[in-house]
Amino acid sequence: MNANSERCVVGVDFGTLSGRAVVVRVADGAELGAAVHEYAHRVIDDRLPGGGPRLGPDWALQSPQDWCEVLRVAVPRALAEAEVSPEQVVGIGTDFTACTVLPARADGTPLCELFPDRPHAWPKLWKHHSAQPYADRINTLAARRGETWLPRYGGKISSEWQFAKGLQLLEEDPETYAAAERWIEAADWIVWQLTGVETRNVCTAGYKGIFQDGGYPSEDFLAELNPAFAGFTGKLGRELSPLGGLAGRLTARAAAWTTLPEGIAVAVGNVDAHVTAAAADAVRPGQMVAIMGTSTCHIMPSDTLAEVPGMCGVVRDGIVPGLWGYEAGQSGVGDIFAWFVDTCVPARYHREAERRGLTAHEHLTELAAAQRVGEHGLVALDWHNGNRSVLVDHDLSAVVVGQTLATRPEDTYRALIEATAFGARTIVEAFEASGVPVAEFVVAGGLTRNRFLMQVYADVLRRPLSVIGSAQGCALGSAIHAAVAAGAYPDITSAAAAMGSRAEAAYLPDPGRADAYDRLYAEYRRLHDHFGDGGMLHRLRALRNESVKEHS
Template sequence: MTTEEEPVSADERYVVGVDFGTLSGRAVLVRVRDGVEVGDGVHEYDHGVIDEALPAGARLGPGWALQAPRDWLDVLRFAVPKALAAADVPASRIIGVGTDFTACTVLPATADGTPLADLHPARPHAWPKLWKHHAAQPQADRINALAAERGEPWLRRYGGRISSEWEFAKGLQLLEEDRDLYGRAERWIEAADWIVWQLTGRESRNICTAGYKGIYQDGGYPSRDFLSALDPDFAEFPAKLGHDLAPLGGLAGTLTARAAAWTGLPEGVAVAVGNVDAHVTAAAADAVRPGQMVAIMGTSTCHVMSSDLLAEVPGMCGVVADGIVPGLWGYEAGQSGVGDIFAWFVDNCVPARYNQAAAAAGLTVHEHLTALAQEQPVGRHGLVALDWHSGNRSILVDHDLSGLIVGQTLATRPEDVYRALIEATAFGTRVIVETFEASGVPVEEFVVAGGLVKNRFLMQVYADVLRRPLSLIGSSQGPALGSAIHAAVAAGAYPDITSAAAAMGRRVPSAYVPDRRRADAYDSLYEIYRGLHDAFADGRVMHRLRALR
């Protein structure tokens, strides 16, 4: 029998992965030798997404999306112990913990890591800005215009435009709208790094968020001269960021006594360098080799892919050296709204009789609409939609764009629109894949992860629209499993992420294959989609409409 004093054999070692999502956090306990998930726990955030008013009552403007740091700590206090209890594995067998976060979710803090939200709870800019905080679009527009005017070389690494979701746009918004608070913010830190700080007691910054969300390229951030041209007080902004960046899979530190008391994990176990939810999922799917594009599909979709080629891909979210695995270029693209669009439609546009019919059949409204939609042949509804209800991340990088549905008549039914919205998100993904390949970065395998993999009809639509097979991740908890894989590397159980992913990650190759007849029919609809996409890409119509709100 193993005791705490005896060494733990390789077959008995475990790691914990903790995934901090948009509405909840999940912890998973994973066996190191083969990636088997033996226990999990979930904790819903008490505050969820703060997008209308602060807890203290102050109203928020359009496009705001905030979170509460205390909610994240509660995941450590509740979800991790739940996972340990479910697994019934002695804590002494756990050798490491890894974490991942949504990004760019960023917060202002003091030099010791205290969130300004704890000190100034009545001030909106003191709170962490969630990834889908889009109120910094004017600042992003100014950054892009100035960078293009000056020919800043880093802009090409982001497809020609940086996003309002990222660190510099949100930081500039803080400066311009609350200069006093900006001065009090000694740190501007990704939640992915802040949570690791709480676990280890040591500040660290990871190469992934710095590169993709912090415009860190070729050893540095945008120049002081450039930032000063935006606002003289913005010149020293990089001093609030990290400079000694840590590699993915690296050891950030060890678990403190305080964090051990929160989690029930042994003090002193390895804590992996922080990471982003989408990027760790590539390891969970064992898809970290060149040409394997992983689409993490949920409320939004993030596309990540490693490659040994460096190219400028229009509208990509970024290409970062060592951004997914050390030694390769990591590419990222994405769609701002996918599952969110389907949820919006169900919540706002479906008659009561559909809800009643779904309940009578023992189905959710989504399942009922899917069942009706999949009975139709391709194109029967006569609709084409643009999937820009949350703006367009790739390839247009404009969060002030909006959704569009063309072809509706008095005969159009809810299932018609629901299907058209599903198809629109697939068309948006095809635009991204085609843009990569046209730029000389081949996509050899398309791997799907995330909550939407459960919708078999949606998966088949994507296979048909993309005209290529879809591989599926072998876990329903991809980010948490990916974080656990990184923990195993940080603890020394594997020499690198690639070997750990091969042992612990899993996917089902070619789980869905395209039907040639449907694919041919979708080509015609896609041609119409591209026409609409290009016609409305300049934003002249949609920006004017948005200004009326």
């Protein structure tokens, strides 16, 4: 009998609103049990849990208590559903949204537990975008000094990343900054809670922490931003752990939380998007995986190092050891559709959907799918949550052009779906124009269930779409990494081949629709380039922020 046939691993995916645990068989990746736990505090974007004044514009925080509850609730439930004994489980792996980062003491205690009334003591979620002015300063100074790491990030550092959020912490709350002995990604913090050992993974350090060629930005550079910022990298940790590596062993405390055996392998932390490549068995050069949910992250291994404008980063060993890993992204996708349905759709549409036993999204999708390309007369920019790639500007906002008194909700809904597909095409074209070919486009995440949306993407991209074989891509990817950390497989590539899967060319482009979308995409690019300088959209955002602050 295969030694892996009865062994299992657990993968835990910490998302924006909930955490998910899945129990997976080591031999073939079969998913035996799963459970979801919703965060009690969800996204903290109005007031802190204890009350107090309103948070500023573009704030987004989370609670570490919610993350720990996932371990206490979701993991035991997944084990119960799988009907496996804890002794069969040989490892656990985790992934997180990123950059979700928190200040902590040297023993790992989150500062929000010590200073619950200080907003800056709480973890900043990936979509915390109020650090944009600090990102702008970092980018301006790096460009002026000719910092060699800047081209690795497409020429701009995002406001979502560690350094922009760290500089914001220093300048807006210097006391909390001084108390923060650690500035640590949630991906590494949760592993710390499982093992009792502080580790830093190469993925978040490279993509979110500007770690390139063996080091962080120099103290000289940081001091020019602010003299008190010179020692910032001392909070980050310099020893990086490889992906698929063994971070440590499950402690007695964590074993009690999870009902897993003490001492099993705990894999090095990872980012939700990057770990999904293994679940899709898409870990070879040129396989781009688009993880589509509230936002979309595009990740791709390559044997080529190039400077791609507007990328989130290119990192050696950032997806699988031995290859360069590229990352790009769209800051809003599913969130855009949800916003539209929640705020812009008349009640009669919701009633009709309910009468037919459909969700409002399903009802609108049916209506939109009945249209011909261009029939609605609209084109939209997918910047409702800013632009991550290729403009790297989270102060941008959305635009819809072509609306008339005859425009219907399904028209705008379809235009928003198309806008996100146009945004994805812009990213793919940026890669290929820079000499980094995209050989296969693989989709993963919750939005893959929408067949109409998938077909729009195939038509807009003019290429086949492959679809991941699992609905739990992130959690499965973490489980695959756990199998490697436990020694069941020698490396991520062999583990992905055995445990991951995808349906190749599941959606094929229709030539007629693709031709029509070429014309509409040309209008999108004109709109993209016209508003991409940020002039008008920045001024509107500034007016909004001033008004919010006056009434806080």
